[in-house]
Amino acid sequence: MKPPSNPTDIAALLEVMAALRTPVSGCPWDLEQTFETIAPYTIEEAFEVADAIARGDLADLREELGDLLLQVVYHARMAEEQGAFAFPEVVSAVVTKMVRRHPHVFGDKAGRMSPAEVKENWGRIKAEEKAERATRRGEEPEGTPSLLASVKSGQPALAHALALQEKAGTVGFDWNDPRAVLAKIREEADEIEAALDGGDVKEIVAETGDLLFAVVNLARHAKVDPDMALRGANVKFERRFNYIEQELLKRGMPFEQATLDDMETLWCEAKSRENGSGG
Numbered sequence: 001m002k003p004p005s006n007p008t009d010i011a012a013l014l015e016v017m018a019a020l021r022t023p024v025s026g027c028p029w030d031l032e033q034t035f036e037t038i039a040p041y042t043i044e045e046a047f048e049v050a051d052a053i054a055r056g057d058l059a060d061l062r063e064e065l066g067d068l069l070l071q072v073v074y075h076a077r078m079a080e081e082q083g084a085f086a087f088p089e090v091v092s093a094v095v096t097k098m099v100r101r102h103p104h105v106f107g108d109k110a111g112r113m114s115p116a117e118v119k120e121n122w123g124r125i126k127a128e129e130k131a132e133r134a135t136r137r138g139e140e141p142e143g144t145p146s147l148l149a150s151v152k153s154g155q156p157a158l159a160h161a162l163a164l165q166e167k168a169g170t171v172g173f174d175w176n177d178p179r180a181v182l183a184k185i186r187e188e189a190d191e192i193e194a195a196l197d198g199g200d201v202k203e204i205v206a207e208t209g210d211l212l213f214a215v216v217n218l219a220r221h222a223k224v225d226p227d228m229a230l231r232g233a234n235v236k237f238e239r240r241f242n243y244i245e246q247e248l249l250k251r252g253m254p255f256e257q258a259t260l261d262d263m264e265t266l267w268c269e270a271k272s273r274e275n276g277s278g279g
Contacts, residue, residue, distance in 0.1 A: 013070070014087055017077045035078060042071040054231040101125050126150065147171065158227045161216040178221040185214045236274075243270035 004012035020030040045068040052061040076087040099106045101122055104113035113121065127150070147170075151163045168174065175181050188211040195203040219226035244266040248258055 013073055014077075017070075017073045021077055021081065033074075033078070035075060038071065038074055038078075042068075042075070045071050050227065051231060054228055055235060097129070100129075123150075156227065157212075158216060158230065161213050162220055162226060165217055165220055175217065175221060178218060181214060181218040181221055185211065185218060188214050240267055240270040240274075243267075243273075 004015050006012055019025070020027045023031065045064065048064045049061065049068055052058075052064045072090065073087060076085070076090050080086040103121065104118055130150070148164055148167055151160065151167050153160060155163070165174070175184075188207065192204065192207040192211055195207045216226045219229060244263050247266050247269070248255065248262075253262070
């Protein structure tokens with residue numbers, strides 16, 4: 001089978017995926033995959049996109065966005081093979097949803113809504129969509145749903161914590177000052193120390209979770225994306241640790257022979273070099 005003649009057309013990507021999934025002539029690995037086996041790759045590619053953004057690497061971002069798009073096409077192709085839906089219906093669904101959720105752009109209220117009204121309208125429309133989905137599935141309508149029911153639980157823990165806090169904050173259940181959150185973090189750290197002294201593993205896990213939740217809260221009040229902040233810290237740690245590795249290699253010193261003090265000294269050197277160069 002010849003490759004597509006115009007690789008910039010979305011139809012070319014659909015054609016490639018169809019070829020990969022064609023029995024006999026397709027790729028043996030791709031033919032074995034299911035929604036369940038591909039889902040982890042979908043999540044991984046989304047994280048790769050976030051990582052490229054955190055590193056400020058736009059060339060890499062272009063590649064990662066392509067990989068993420070491939071995941072959408074992959075799932076759509078498998079659904080099409082089962083007669084459930086195809087890629088055009090995925091596009092149609094999201095276009096319809098975005099138009100519906102933005103009456104201030106596409107509707108009769110175009111340009112005449114404040115940011116607060118936009119946010120309120122968005123929440124109301126999402127609630128209507130949820131009720132429609134429940135009706136379509138034949139589910140019984142809910143009584144009085146929890147305020148937090150609309151927060152998606154399948155997202156990564158940091159994002160989930162952030163969404164829970166934001167939703168609770170809409171009714172005033174929130175801190176008024178980031179420094180108050182900082183005091184809560186110190187309190188949680190003290191509780192972890194007490195749990196460590198007690199040696200109760202379950203208590204240590206619980207208190208560690210409370211500390212992480214509080215740190216996410218601080219990031220939110222400081223208007224910092226906690227996931228992006230942590231990714232930046234990961235990149236920084238990797239960069240500094242690589243410096244330790246390279247310096248030990250230059251000195252012909254294996255890790256087994258290096259003391260913690262040796263490595264800490266090199267860590268401080270890496271940090272100093274970054275600060276000296278504005279890093």
